[in-house]
Amino acid sequence: MTRPRTARIALNRPLRRLFDYLVPEPMTLTPGQRVKVPFGHQTLTGLVAEIGVEPPSGINLKPVQSALEDWPALPESTCKLLSWASDYYQHPLGECLFTALPPALRRGRSAEAKADQHWQTKDSGELPPANAHRQLALLTAIKNAPGITSSELTKAGFSRPQIRALKNKGLITECQDRGRTDADSNQNSTPGPQLSEAQRTAAESLPADTGRFSATLLYGITGSGKTELYLHYLKTHLHRQDQALVLVPEINLTPQTLARFQRYFGQRIAIWHSALTDSQRLDTWLKIRNGEPVILIGTRSAVLLPFTRLRTVIVDEEHDSSYKQGEGFRYSGRDIAVYRAHLNHCPVILGSATPSLESWHNAQQGKYRLIRLEQRAGNARPPSMELLDIRSRPLESGLSRPALSAIAEALDKGEQALVFINRRGFAPVMMCFDCGHMEECPRCDTRLTYHRRDRAMRCHHCDFQMAASHACPACKSDNFKPVGQGTERTEETLAGLFPDTPVIRVDRDSTQRKGSIQGILSQVNSGAPCILVGTQMLAKGHDFPNVTLATVVNADGGLFSVDFRAPEQMVQTLLQVSGRAGRGDKPGKVLIQTCHSDHPLLQALCRGDYPTLANQLLAERRAGELPPFRAMAIFRVDANTMQESLQLLDSIRSLIQGPGVEIWGPIPAVIARKADRHRAQLVVCSDSRKHLNRLLTQTCQQLDIRKLPASVKWAVDVDPQETG
Ligand SMILES: Nc1ncnc2c1ncn2[C@@H]1O[C@H](COP(=O)(O)OP(=O)(O)OP(=O)(O)O)[C@@H](O)[C@H]1O
Numbered sequence: 097m098t099r100p101r102t103a104r105i106a107l108n109r110p111l112r113r114l115f116d117y118l119v120p121e122p123m124t125l126t127p128g129q130r131v132k133v134p135f136g137h138q139t140l141t142g143l144v145a146e147i148g149v150e151p152p153s154g155i156n157l158k159p160v161q162s163a164l165e166d167w168p169a170l171p172e173s174t175c176k177l178l179s180w181a182s183d184y185y186q187h188p189l190g191e192c193l194f195t196a197l198p199p200a201l202r203r204g205r206s207a208e209a210k211a212d213q214h215w216q217t218k219d220s221g222e223l224p225p226a227n228a229h230r231q232l233a234l235l236t237a238i239k240n241a242p243g244i245t246s247s248e249l250t251k252a253g254f255s256r257p258q259i260r261a262l263k264n265k266g267l268i269t270e271c272q273d274r275g276r277t278d279a280d281s282n283q284n285s286t287p288g289p290q291l292s293e294a295q296r297t298a299a300e301s302l303p304a305d306t307g308r309f310s311a312t313l314l315y316g317i318t319g320s321g322k323t324e325l326y327l328h329y330l331k332t333h334l335h336r337q338d339q340a341l342v343l344v345p346e347i348n349l350t351p352q353t354l355a356r357f358q359r360y361f362g363q364r365i366a367i368w369h370s371a372l373t374d375s376q377r378l379d380t381w382l383k384i385r386n387g388e389p390v391i392l393i394g395t396r397s398a399v400l401l402p403f404t405r406l407r408t409v410i411v412d413e414e415h416d417s418s419y420k421q422g423e424g425f426r427y428s429g430r431d432i433a434v435y436r437a438h439l440n441h442c443p444v445i446l447g448s449a450t451p452s453l454e455s456w457h458n459a460q461q462g463k464y465r466l467i468r469l470e471q472r473a474g475n476a477r478p479p480s481m482e483l484l485d486i487r488s489r490p491l492e493s494g495l496s497r498p499a500l501s502a503i504a505e506a507l508d509k510g511e512q513a514l515v516f517i518n519r520r521g522f523a524p525v526m527m528c529f530d531c532g533h534m535e536e537c538p539r540c541d542t543r544l545t546y547h548r549r550d551r552a553m554r555c556h557h558c559d560f561q562m563a564a565s566h567a568c569p570a571c572k573s574d575n576f577k578p579v580g581q582g583t584e585r586t587e588e589t590l591a592g593l594f595p596d597t598p599v600i601r602v603d604r605d606s607t608q609r610k611g612s613i614q615g616i617l618s619q620v621n622s623g624a625p626c627i628l629v630g631t632q633m634l635a636k637g638h639d640f641p642n643v644t645l646a647t648v649v650n651a652d653g654g655l656f657s658v659d660f661r662a663p664e665q666m667v668q669t670l671l672q673v674s675g676r677a678g679r680g681d682k683p684g685k686v687l688i689q690t691c692h693s694d695h696p697l698l699q700a701l702c703r704g705d706y707p708t709l710a711n712q713l714l715a716e717r718r719a720g721e722l723p724p725f726r727a728m729a730i731f732r733v734d735a736n737t738m739q740e741s742l743q744l745l746d747s748i749r750s751l752i753q754g755p756g757v758e759i760w761g762p763i764p765a766v767i768a769r770k771a772d773r774h775r776a777q778l779v780v781c782s783d784s785r786k787h788l789n790r791l792l793t794q795t796c797q798q799l800d801i802r803k804l805p806a807s808v809k810w811a812v813d814v815d816p817q818e819t820g
């Protein structure tokens with residue numbers, strides 16, 4: 097008797113298991129293929145994980161209903177990558193695999209119908225009969241507009257079967273875009289500037305062999321021309337048929353960078369980020385899956401896409417915390433990029449002016465090759481940096497006299513000034529100066545932020561908001577006032593002090609509307625004097641040649657935080673902010689306001705010497721036995737009561753306890769109540785990543801078979817970025 101043909105299917109469900117089905121004759125399946133399967137009373141889209149497995153005996157397997165394509169949506173290397181990631185991050189394989197599909201394909205849509213194909217005519221094939229008017233009209237339409245898309249044609253009244261008929265007759269063929277074919281897709285590129293001597297030396301040290309794995313950390317100070325180097329690298333080493341991936345933290349914030357890539361590579365550039373429409377995503381996904389020679393510029397999740405000819409991976413601003421997904425499948429895009437390059441036998445280049453301590457450590461250990469680029473490109477020089485101690489100085493909305501006169505001076509010279517403040521809104525607290533009452537979020541253990549523009553009190557941790565009141569809600573006194581600084585308040589103060597200069601606020605609130613960031617950036621790029629006031633958003637990769645002054649309103653946030661990564665993040669942010677000053681021909685200046693001007697970290701920061709800082713911070717991590725010297729994971733639980741959360745963590749603790757691990761907690765999270773959920777955590781550390789991984793796998797399996805109340809939610813976060 098022949099063995100029944102079976103397949104093990106992954107479903108997009110938070111379940112740490114796969115499901116076995118019969119494969120009916122004459123269906124044949126390969127791993128990575130999309131199928132429809134019955135599941136309970138539903139029909140679900142699944143992905144074939146394995147075939148020919150021995151099904152458990154005594155169980156009546158249901159048959160696979162149908163295959164959605166006859167080719168695997170996920171090629172082998174992508175499946176391998178995701179099953180590695182599933183194991184490493186302890187996230188269910190099904191959900192991991194499905195993140196590599198565009199939303200339309202996750203829902204079981206057809207991979208072909210929705211793809212926007214471009215068409216051109218061929219001078220061959222059998223002409224439609226003279227009475228096939230529609231087909232003839234279609235043929236003319238395509239002849240007149242080579243590169244026209246299927247959706248444009250259907251909008252014009254033609255049908256997809258008509259298009260298919262012409263294709264089958266060999267009268268039309270698919271092309272890349274607007275009549276462009278592979279051959280000329282690279283032609284409309286313009287050369288960039290000549291590489292500087294320092295850039296050339298760096299370029300020569302980059303891996304020349306794109307057919308072999310290597311990991312390089314490109315430490316290049318701000319404005320050193322790393323982007324130019326990536327462009328040069330791809331131009332020199334990427335073959336015409338190759339695919340490349342360039343990961344960036346946020347695409348919308350740096351349209352200039354994207355424009356530079358497009359100027360160099362024209363049609364070869366494709367983009368990937370969360371704001372694309374479903375059909376744009378499907379379109380790009382198909383290009384990648386079909387092995388078209390794209391250079392994909394994308395955010396975090398781009399690293400999971402089904403590349404088939406990947407030959408170079410670049411991770412720009414590799415230190416950026418947005419590479420780590422904070423919920424669900426909590427992966428690090430940067431770390432997966434390195435593993436992906438390893439699987440695909442190609443180089444990965446991690447670039448930053450402020451590398452993560454993990455990458456810096458790997459470079460120190462010789463795991464990554466280190467390339468240093470320590471001169472600014474063009475005529476630019478590194479900015480001068482100065483600490484301004486603001487203890488017992490009079491402040492105007494947080495800004496000291498010397499800072500204000502430096503701003504005035506820059507504007508007088510026709511230059512631009514930037515003011516960094518890491519809080520949006522008007523003020524972080526509303527307080528009654530009679531009774532001391534402070535307005536708190538009813539759902540979180542936090543204070544409400546006052547947003548003056550729309551007279552609202554908002555919680556920055558949940559979606560709670562209410563109208564701001566003029567009087568204290570507790571004692572009715574009208575001595576109820578905003579305390580502390582946010583971007584809105586600083587904007588308002590500066591607008592009052594410099595009435596003739598535009599003050600431009602850049603934060604999540606001011607850039608919410610689509611396209612508003614583009615408007616802001618083009619105003620700054622016009623070069624006319626202005627003051628930019630903003631949050632982290634201002635620190636990210638912008639190239640504003642006329643900004644000569646950067647002022648940091650308060651640098652002290654990261655000095656005394658409970659999160660062990662806070663000092664690293666503070667140093668990175670401050671150096672990145674500083675890096676926006678003096679990128680053009682004029683010298684730049686940075687003023688950092690602090691109450692701790694004698695703090696060694698801030699003093700080292702002022703010397704602008706990141707390698708020394710990184711080494712110091714690493715020494716502290718080593719002494720504290722913290723990552724990257726040990727592997728770390730955090731179990732996070734939230735429930736309706738703190739007691740439930742702590743109870744579950746206690747039992748996780750007893751599951752995982754044993755030799756080779758150190759456990760801290762359980763303890764309530766820094767914000768113990770968020771959106772009415774009570775949150776606590778348990779930190780697990782080990783010298784051996786393998787050992788930790790094994791323990792986590794066992795623990796997760798045990799937790800899965802427990803009957804937990806539905807209101808108690810747990811998750812494990814491997815290599816956590818936030819530990820508060
Ligand atoms: N060889 C060169 N000659 C002249 N100008 C250059 C050269 N290389 C780069 N530049 C210019 O220098 C500026 C900074 O370059 P780029 O944005 O690539 O720096 P970066 O290292 O990526 O900066 P950051 O890390 O601060 O974002 C840009 O305006 C770029 O056009």
Ligand SMILES: [Zn+2]
Binds near residue numbers: 555
């Ligand atoms: Zn809240």
